Amino acid sequence: MTDSGLLDKKLGVEDGGAGRKSKKKPKGEDAWRPLGPRDPFAMLDALPEKKQQEIQKALHLFALGPSPPRSLQEAERHTYRFWDTQPVRRLKDNATSHGPIVESEAGVRKDPYSLPQGFFWDTLDLNSSSVLRELCALLNDNYTEDDDNTFRHDFSPEYLQWTLQPPNWLTQWHCGVRVSANKKLVGFIAAAPAHLRVYETLRQMVHVKFLCVHKKLRLKRMTPVLIREVTRRVNQQGLCQAVYTAGVVLPAPLSSCRIRERPLNVQKLMEVNYPGLKPDVSLQRALRFNRLPEVRKRCHLETPPPIQDDDGKVTDMVSFYGTAFRVLNHPIHTDLRAAHLLCAVSSVPEPTDLIEDALVLARAKGFDVFTALNVMGNTTFLTKLKFSDSEISLHYYLYNWQCPDISPDKVGIVLPS
CATH class of the missing domain: 3.40.630.30 (Gcn5-related N-acetyltransferase (GNAT))
Structure with missing residues (x-):
């Protein structure tokens, strides 16, 4: 069954049922509207949120086929009909050279x-x-x-x-x-x-x-x-080159990084069944484990906050950005706010205090969870500050550029999207 056929069944607009009752002649402004099937997008949007989700789940199951691979093992068994035609690294290539995979052409398609x-x-x-x-x-x-x-x-x-x-x-x-x-x-x-x-x-x-x-x-x-x-x-x-990230495995990741999460509003995250929390931990235990200081160690910390010494020289800087999510079909909560670490630069080898201040600041600004990638020098504070070790990966890719793999600690960019 195609996705459009399934949608028509769900919305009750199949032509097969049209013969049971005679159609009434439209009146007023409706008389000027063309007869025939209605716009399926408008019909879908008009349905209650819960019914839309049921239809979208069914479309996913019946129309989209197998889900994209999320591990290298799955990717090796997957056929990439499109990416096999593109100038990208291959999954089993052990690249040692650096440079474009294909040189730029003299003429670029105009149309x-x-x-x-x-x-x-x-x-x-x-x-x-x-x-x-x-x-x-x-x-x-x-x-x-x-x-x-x-x-x-x-x-x-x-x-x-x-x-x-x-x-x-x-x-x-x-x-x-x-x-x-x-x-x-x-x-x-x-x-x-x-x-x-x-x-x-x-x-x-x-x-x-x-x-x-x-x-x-x-x-x-x-x-x-x-x-x-x-x-x-x-x-x-x-x-002729591009950088992009994805949560699925394509040909072929330049680097594969882990997304780490730190709860800020523990009670809310437990109430919405946030997947980053362990389901077998009680609320009181989770609150104790994720407790943060009430005030920041550096009282003048703001976003993005450069820290200066007595001579006005910048010694430390941390920056994060925020995204929002809708919580679907929950009796109390309708939204979730996530802060994401963009960069952190410190004059000390372990910027734990700096990042902890950022966590306190994010909580004060109403964020529910704080995320960070295990890139750059982030591993020095992730465990100490109780960032969960999730199984969610973010893969970095380069288009039309060949080079050896890069370990996460050598990745120096976070790409908001």
Whole structure:
């Protein structure tokens, strides 16, 4: 059964039931509306949240097939029809050289790649409040979702502008796909400028992020077309490399890092069954274990907070950013706020006090959980400050660049998305 057929059954709009009763003649304004099946997107949006989740779960089970591999063992048995055609590292390659996998071509394709019939490209103007609201709606309902369908991203227009409009951003790198019939936004991919050092090579490239296709259109194979199109637009600016991250294994990770989590609002996290907490621990025990100081050791710490000595010299700095999630079908809680460590630089070998102050500050600002990757020198404080050792991995990739693997402690960037 296709996803559209299943959706029609759920919504009760199959033509098979139309013969039981004669259709009433529309009156008033409805008389001017064309007869025929209604817009399935509008019908889905009109349903209660719980019913939408049931339909989306069914679509996932019946339409999307096997889930993407999340381990190297699974990836070795997986067939990558699209990525095998791209200039990326291969899973079993032990690269020793450094440089582009393919050299840039003299001519870059001028025309956009073809989309399936009934869809068209639209370069999104993120300075438009209405376009930002459309993009938020697409990403919040379709970008990522936990396996239990309990939490869903709740991106704000301000957050999207912050992450998609860094210095030197280009409008043409915000690629949208719309339905021709109703102009609904159903696909998106973006690129942002990035200046990276890969081993000893400094390279101007882009950070590709927010690849998203509406759940009902996953069988249209739009993802490869979105990637090719943003690649074409980036190539037009003379750039041939990109960095990107994913929670699944693609060909082939440059580095695989772990996401570590530190509870801040323990009671709320337990009440919403947050997966980062151990289910067999009582509330009182969890509160004692995750207790933080009431005040910061450095009273002037703010976000982002550079710490200065008596001579005005900056000695320490820590920065974090926040994202929000919707909590679905909970009788009390409707949202969850997560803080994410962006960077920490300290004049002392172990910046434990600095990060602990950041935890206290994040809790005071209303965040429920604090996350950090085991990159850079973060391992020096993660265990001491009781960050849980989760099984969630984030894989770093480079497009069209060959080099040896990089261990997590040598990764020096965190890519918000």
